Amino acid sequence: MAAVSLSKSERAYIQSSLKAHPPLRADGRGLLDFRTVLLETGVAPLANGSARLNIGKMAREGGGGTEVVAAVKLEVEDVETGDGVDGGRVVCSVTCSPAAYSHLSSNALDELQHDLSVILQQTIAHPTLHPTLHPKNLTIIPRKKAWLLNLDAVVLADAGNVVDALFMAARAALWDAKVPRTRAVQYRAPETLKSPRNDAPGAMDVDEGTSGFDTRDMARTAADFELPDYWDEGEVLDGRDKWPICVTLNLLPSVHLLDATLAEEASIPLRLHLMFSFAPSAPPILQSMRLLGPAELELKDLKDSIAVGERYAKELFTALESKLREEDNRRNIKARDRFALMR
Amino acid sequence: MSSRIEILNDGGFRSDGRKQYELRDITIDLSQQGTADGSATITHGLTQVLVTVFGPREAKMRSQTLHDRAVLNVEMSVAPFSTGERRKRSRADRRILELAAMIASTFEPVVQTTLYPRSQIDIYVHVLQQDGSLLPACINATTLALITAGVPLHDFVCAVTGGVHSTSPLLDLTTLEENDLPHMTVAVMPRTRKVTLVTMETRLHVDRFRELFELACEAGQTIHKEMKAAVKERTVTLVGAMDAGSKPGVVDDRDRDVVMGESI
Numbered sequence: 001m002a003a004v005s006l007s008k009s010e011r012a013y014i015q016s017s018l019k020a021h022p023p024l025r026a027d028g029r030g031l032l033d034f035r036t037v038l039l040e041t042g043v044a045p046l047a048n049g050s051a052r053l054n055i056g057k058m059a060r061e062g063g064g065g066t067e068v069v070a071a072v073k074l075e076v077e078d079v080e081t082g083d084g085v086d087g088g089r090v091v092c093s094v095t096c097s098p099a100a101y102s103h104l105s106s107n108a109l110d111e112l113q114h115d116l117s118v119i120l121q122q123t124i125a126h127p128t129l130h131p132t133l134h135p136k137n138l139t140i141i142p143r144k145k146a147w148l149l150n151l152d153a154v155v156l157a158d159a160g161n162v163v164d165a166l167f168m169a170a171r172a173a174l175w176d177a178k179v180p181r182t183r184a185v186q187y188r189a190p191e192t193l194k195s196p197r198n199d200a201p202g203a204m205d206v207d208e209g210t211s212g213f214d215t216r217d218m219a220r221t222a223a224d225f226e227l228p229d230y231w232d233e234g235e236v237l238d239g240r241d242k243w244p245i246c247v248t249l250n251l252l253p254s255v256h257l258l259d260a261t262l263a264e265e266a267s268i269p270l271r272l273h274l275m276f277s278f279a280p281s282a283p284p285i286l287q288s289m290r291l292l293g294p295a296e297l298e299l300k301d302l303k304d305s306i307a308v309g310e311r312y313a314k315e316l317f318t319a320l321e322s323k324l325r326e327e328d329n330r331r332n333i334k335a336r337d338r339f340a341l342m343r
Numbered sequence: 344m345s346s347r348i349e350i351l352n353d354g355g356f357r358s359d360g361r362k363q364y365e366l367r368d369i370t371i372d373l374s375q376q377g378t379a380d381g382s383a384t385i386t387h388g389l390t391q392v393l394v395t396v397f398g399p400r401e402a403k404m405r406s407q408t409l410h411d412r413a414v415l416n417v418e419m420s421v422a423p424f425s426t427g428e429r430r431k432r433s434r435a436d437r438r439i440l441e442l443a444a445m446i447a448s449t450f451e452p453v454v455q456t457t458l459y460p461r462s463q464i465d466i467y468v469h470v471l472q473q474d475g476s477l478l479p480a481c482i483n484a485t486t487l488a489l490i491t492a493g494v495p496l497h498d499f500v501c502a503v504t505g506g507v508h509s510t511s512p513l514l515d516l517t518t519l520e521e522n523d524l525p526h527m528t529v530a531v532m533p534r535t536r537k538v539t540l541v542t543m544e545t546r547l548h549v550d551r552f553r554e555l556f557e558l559a560c561e562a563g564q565t566i567h568k569e570m571k572a573a574v575k576e577r578t579v580t581l582v583g584a585m586d587a588g589s590k591p592g593v594v595d596d597r598d599r600d601v602v603m604g605e606s607i
Binding site: 046050063072100150154159 | 379393397422429472
């Protein structure tokens with residue numbers, strides 16, 4: 001995203017080795033190989049869901065690579081006062097660490113942050129463009145209270161392919177997010193107060209009729225809500241299978257490559273970000289796409305690129321999905337077993 | 344003033360089960376981050392801070408350099424999800440600027456800036472989680488990041504917070520305790536036994552100050568042991584890697600500046 005300075009001859013060297021037969025990349029990967037992707041969920045204990053993702057960490061040295069932390073935090077919003085929207089809303093923001101882009105001035109860094117925030121916001125949280133992605137369980141009390149879902153991502157280090165990393169981290173954090181259970185509450189004066197009975201003195205004050213905090217059947221008239229104390233943190237966010245992932249095709253006429261490093265990104269004229277959503281038992285949906293760079297692309301090539309992009313995205317999606325299920329397993333089922341053993 | 348949660352119960356335990364002078368678990372990770380020259384992640388209980396150091400290098404703005412020493416540039420960012428209540432702080436937020444200035448002034452007498460005239464050392468502090476003792480965590484992580492970057496320091500800087508509950512001093516406060524107790528942060532240089540930072544934002548009775556201050560200085564020595572062990576471990580790994588790389592038969596006559604062993 002942020003161009004590192006690269007000389008003309010370096011650029012030509014990288015381009016010619018990418019076009020060679022067989023193509024050569026500096027780290028020995030094939031054109032379509034990803035670097036190692038590491039993912040951990042539940043990294044921020046104060047958030048409702050969080051994930052840390054690293055692409056291309058060096059196994060020996062334990063450093064390097066693109067690193068993104070994403071976290072979901074829920075807030076209650078009042079719909080009546082105009083702050084919130086009925087049905088809840090999703091707001092995304094991206095913060096880039098100055099350490100990741102140490103060559104950028106603070107103004108340039110702000111612009112970059114804004115660019116990335118807009119890509120994330122428009123792809124996963126646009127209220128009118130993507131109504132299918134909107135989670136259905138963000139309502140607390142219809143027309144009164146709703147959850148505001150804040151998705152915050154922090155880019156700690158950039159070693160290329162930051163947009164793919166951002167979307168994977170966002171998907172993992174949203175997958176991990178738990179919406180607290182709520183129960184609507186309404187206060188109703190007990191019947192007994194209206195018709196005071198003069199019973200025999202010394203009669204016990206028996207609680208009759210409905211409680212003042214009756215919570216059944218009043219979703220429509222409820223005034224407020226409470227958080228019941230329950231053993232888990234809540235229910236998972238609705239539609240967590242649908243969150244899109246991004247695959248970036250770096251197009252050099254005649255070849256394309258995936259997961260480019262910073263130097264490769266700087267020497268490639270055209271980049272195509274494709275965001276796909278793979279809902280179970282439904283055809284894949286292209287949620288958004290962006291073509292960046294100074295070069296141009298023929299319409300036929302664009303169609304081909306989208307077709308192959310879908311295939312790569314599907315592979316990436318499958319891999320991420322299995323990792324997320326494994327993390328779920330590690331954090332819930334195994335933790336419960338360990339706890340049972342300790343008792 | 345008192346909260347519903349007991350700060351220190353009759354058995355002498357605090358709300359998280361610690362004793363009065365007990366510090367929280369400290370985890371130190373000195374692995375490399377991106378292209379930084381040095382970096383450190385420190386976890387004090389539930390407070391987690393990542394610091395990356397770049398430099399000494401040429402300043403982006405030439406006008407800000409000094410002709411006889413290096414300039415320490417501290418930038419801080421707080422992750423919006425780090426606190427209980429979500430709050431997005433901009434980089435120009437007063438509180439953040441103040442913390443950054445405190446870190447810079449703590450390290451100015453410690454870093455040997457006169458060795459690098461007309462250059463700049465960038466220190467980027469990322470707060471990933473906070474649960475009390477934020478400033479000490481930032482200072483300890485900055486010390487370690489500067490050490491991994493190979494910036495010459497006069498000594499370690501080890502910081503800790505201390506508070507007083509009625510008459511009994513407590514160390515390494517959590518957010519809950521910080522909200523209720525008068526507290527101060529002390530940064531010490533353990534080898535030279537100097538103090539580079541004492542800061543207090545609440546009122547503390549003057550009779551209690553001495554006891555708390557001495558206790559915090561002592562706790563600084565304990566934290567120093569942890570930090571030294573982490574640095575030593577990393578250095579041993581690096582020396583091992585250097586040996587593994589050298590070819591057999593070639594006399595290894597590089598002068599090693601890693602005789603840190605007992606001298607520190």
